[in-house]
Amino acid sequence: ETGVTQTPRHLVMGMTNKKSLKCEQHLGHNAMYWYKQSAKKPLELMFVYNFKEQTENNSVPSRFSPECPNSSHLFLHLHTLQPEDSALYLCASSQVARGGAETQYFGPGTRLLVL
Amino acid sequence: DQQVKQNSPSLSVQEGRISILNCDYTNSMFDYFLWYKKYPAEGPTFLISISSIKDKNEDGRFTVFLNKSAKHLSLHIVPSQPGDSAVYFCAASVEAGNQFYFGTGTSLTVIP
Numbered sequence: 001e002t003g004v005t006q007t008p009r010h011l012v013m014g015m016t017n018k019k020s021l022k023c024e025q026h027l028g029h030n031a032m033y034w035y036k037q038s039a040k041k042p043l044e045l046m047f048v049y050n051f052k053e054q055t056e057n058n059s060v061p062s063r064f065s066p067e068c069p070n071s072s073h074l075f076l077h078l079h080t081l082q083p084e085d086s087a088l089y090l091c092a093s094s095q096v097a098r099g100g101a102e103t104q105y106f107g108p109g110t111r112l113l114v115l
Numbered sequence: 116d117q118q119v120k121q122n123s124p125s126l127s128v129q130e131g132r133i134s135i136l137n138c139d140y141t142n143s144m145f146d147y148f149l150w151y152k153k154y155p156a157e158g159p160t161f162l163i164s165i166s167s168i169k170d171k172n173e174d175g176r177f178t179v180f181l182n183k184s185a186k187h188l189s190l191h192i193v194p195s196q197p198g199d200s201a202v203y204f205c206a207a208s209v210e211a212g213n214q215f216y217f218g219t220g221t222s223l224t225v226i227p
Contacts, residue, residue, distance in 0.1 A: 004158070040124075042117060043159075043204070043217040056214060090158050103149060104215060106158030 002026055004107035006091050012113045013081065021076040021110045023091030032074040033104060034066060035090040043090065049074060050096055081114045088112070118142045119207050121218035129226050134192040136221050138205035141186065145207040145216075150179060150190045153202045153220070162203075163190070195225045 004025045013019050025032060034046040048056035049068040063085075065077040074091055088111050092104040120139045128134045136150075146167035151159035165172040165179045165188065172179050178191045192199055202222045206215040 006158075009156075040219060042119065042219045043206075045214055048214065092158075103161050103164060105161060106151075108156065108158045 004091060004093055004105055006089075006107035006110050008110060009108060010111045010113075012115065013078070014115055015081060015083070017081075018077070018079040020078065021089055021091075021112075023074040023076075023107055025072055025074075025091075025093035025105075025107075027093055027095075027105060029093040029095045029105075030071050031094050031096040031102075032068060032071070033092040033094075034064075034074065034076050035092065035106075037088040037090060037109070039087075047076075078112075081112075083114050086112055086114045116141070117219075118145075119205060119216045119218040121203075121205060121221050123221050124219070125222040125224070127224045127226060128195045130197055131194045134190075134195045134199065134223055134225065136190040136192075136203050136205075136223065138188045138190075138218055139186060140188075140207050140216075142207070142209075142216075143186065144209050147208045148179070148181060148188050149206045149208075149215070150177075151204045151206065151217075152199075153204065159204055192223075195223075197225045197227050199223060200225050 007022045031050045035043045037043050046060045047066040052068050067075040088109045090109045091107040094102040094104040149164040150162040152162045153159040163177050181188045202220040204220045206217045208215045
C-alpha cells in the first residue's frame with residue numbers, strides 16, 4: 001500500500017450505532033488530520049495530530065472521538081451520530097517541519113450515511 | 116466566516132484552450148497556498164503550491180499566480196485536456212502553522 005488509505009470506503013449506520021473509521025499513512029509523515037466534507041461546503045478541519053499528540057480540535061461534537069495510537073494510524077470513533085453528520089470524511093497526512101506548513105496528502109475518504 | 120472563497124462553482128472549457136480557476140482569501144496572514152484536484156470517489160490530490168514570496172509558480176501545464184495586494188490567486192491550465200475534468204480546491208495556510216483553510220471547489224469540465 002502506498003500513500004494514505006482509508007477504510008471503510010462507504011458506511012451506513014443508524015443513529016444508535018457505534019462505528020470507527022480507520023486511516024493509515026505509508027509516507028513516513030508526522031502529522032495526521034481528519035476533515036469533513038459536506039455538500040457545497042469547504043473541507044472542514046476536525047482534528048489535527050502532530051507526533052501523535054492532538055493539537056487542534058475545531059469545536060467538534062463529542063460524538064466524534066479521534067484516536068492516534070502511532071504516527072501512521074488514525075481512527076475516528078463514531079457514536080450516536082445525527083443525520084446531518086452524513087458526509088465524506090477525509091484523512092490526510094503531512095510532514096511538519098519546524099516553522100513550516102507542509103503539503104497534506106489525502107486518502108480517498110469514507111462516505112458516511114447516517115440514517 | 117469563510118476565509119477562502121471560490122466563487123465559481125463550475126467552469127466549462129474547450130479542449131486545448133486555457134482554463135482559469137480563481138480563488139480569493141480574506142486573511143492577510145496567509146502566506147502559503149495550494150491547489151488540489153479531486154476526482155469523484157477519490158481524495159484530493161496535491162497539484163501545485165505557491166509561497167507568498169513568489170507571485171508565480173509553474174509546473175508543466177499548470178501555473179499558479181498570486182496577487183497579494185488583491186488577496187487573489189488563480190490556477191491556469193494550458194492547454195486543457197479532458198483528463199483535467201475534476202473539482203479543484205484552493206487552500207491557504209499561515210506557514211508557521213499546519214492548518215489549511217479550503218475553498219468550496221470549482222468543478223472544471225473540459226469538453227473534447
